[in-house]
Amino acid sequence: MKKNIPIIIDWLIKIFLVWLLVQFFLQTFVTFKLWWDWWIWKIIWLWKEIIILLFILIVWSWIFVAIKNKGFKNFYEQLRNNSIFWFWIYFLLTLIISFILAVLVQKVGLGTYILSLKYDLLWFLIFLLWVGIAWYTPLINNKYDNLYQSVLKFTVFWWIFWWLILYLVPWALGLFWYSRTSFEGTIWGNPPAVYYTEINRGLIRNQFLFERPISFWFFLIAFWPVFAFGYLRKQTRKYQILWTLWFWFLILSTLSRAAMGVWLLETAVILLLVYWKYTKKILIYLWIPACIVCICWLWYFRDIFMRTHSNTGHIVLLEEGVMLGLEKPFSWWWAWYSGPASHQLCYDYEENERCDIIKEINSKYEITTYWYNPENQYVQIFMEYGFLWLIPWICCFCWLIWEGLKVAKDIVEELKKWKKADQKKLSQLYLIFGFGLWLLWLWIEWLVLHSFVDRMIVYPFMLLYWLVWWRNNEIKEDA
Secondary structure, three states: OHHHHHHHHHHHHHHHHHHHHHHHHHHHHHHHOOOOOOOHHHOOOOOOHHHHHHHHHHHHHHHHHHHHHHHHHHHHHHHHOOOOOOHHHHHHHHHHHHHHHHHHOOOHOOOOHHHHHHHHHHHHHHHHHHHHHHHHHOOOOOHHHHHHHHHHHHHHHHHHHHHHHHHHHHHHHHHHOOOOOOOOOOOOOEEEEOOEEOOOOOEEOOOOOOOOOOHHHHHHHHHHHHHHHHHHHHOOOHHHHHHHHHHHHHHHOOOOHHHHHHHHHHHHHHHHHHOOHHHHHHHHHHHHHHHHHHHHHHOHHHHHOOOOHHHHHHHHHHHHHHHHHOOOOOOOOOOOOHHHHHHHHHOOOOOOOOHHHHHHHHHHHOOOOOOOOOOOHHHHHHHHOHHHHHHHHHHHHHHHHHHHHOOOOHHHHOOOOOOOOOHHEEEEEEEEHHHHHHHHHHHOOOOOHHHHHHHHHHHHHHHHHHHHHHHHHHHHHHH
């Protein structure tokens, strides 16, 4: 059985990566076509969380055995000498503080606390789990990033057909059990067949197989550096240009202002790092003209992107969220007060006395839903747990950013060797930088979004980030 563990883990990781891309589409089919909504299906749709729980049990059992055989001191020294140590410390502090605040002080209940952590902390845990898995067992096929390159190419190829259906025959999506009568914001019903720039009118936005356009562009932005560094960098110049333009049209199809801005910034950094010897030419002949064209283009189509409901909503909800957070910066509200957890709990439990406060707050702005979304990741956590939890949580995130970006110096040093550069090492460094690059932009995006709760993007992203980070550490040790 022990010999089969690496094989089982290998297949679970592959399932984890690929099936996350199609879950929303399949769940729509099962729920709204077959009308299979029994309790067993609620468990089946938690298959990814079940895999995570299985990995928690595996890693915990290995740690227990290691401490039992070698002693806690030896285990601690081994962990202390690894660069993951400080991330582990920050995570442990975040976990302990959140448990004390939510369960012991706020008394929200263990189930509610776990639901809150799912949207605030789970992706940190996923990164640690993958490190633990790799630490204790060899993986049969660790080229999961190559597997995901195929997933990305599939997405880039097939999005155009979905978009054409939206424009030419939107009723056809009814065959896949999407609804023409549902619009953005619909909960517990058939997902909308078409998303528009103004909720129920305006231009059509593309969401492909994802839940919403914001999820789709979030996926594209997250994996664009990985795709560019891991795949396009090795292709011919003509091929690189064609794929980049195609990806740009894919971003445009979501009609997201944040997606366009972040993608252009990502691409600028990617070009400067890959072609660092031509920095001056790139700036003069490419990016300055491109910026002028984009500014003129955005100004000409300003009516499309100046979406009143979106702008007003972001500003109003953010201001109110900050005010509410500052009312109780050290006594907090509670662990599910804002964000996705409040959507789930208050939608089902309208008689819950804590939901009455949310109703009162939202009534100021004539909002009919019984939950609170400040449209800001930091404010969301601040409202739930206050300063005490926000600080170690930010330390965890900063560690991930730093681990990704600090290799930029190593990349430049390796590139200076020109033909003598170690291509295996260089590829790993590029990929790590790609993950760190996106996390840096995510840090900025979170001022107006709370998008890192999307499981279809977060779960595979953290798995792949772990992979390239771990491989780079192995290369360092072998050097």
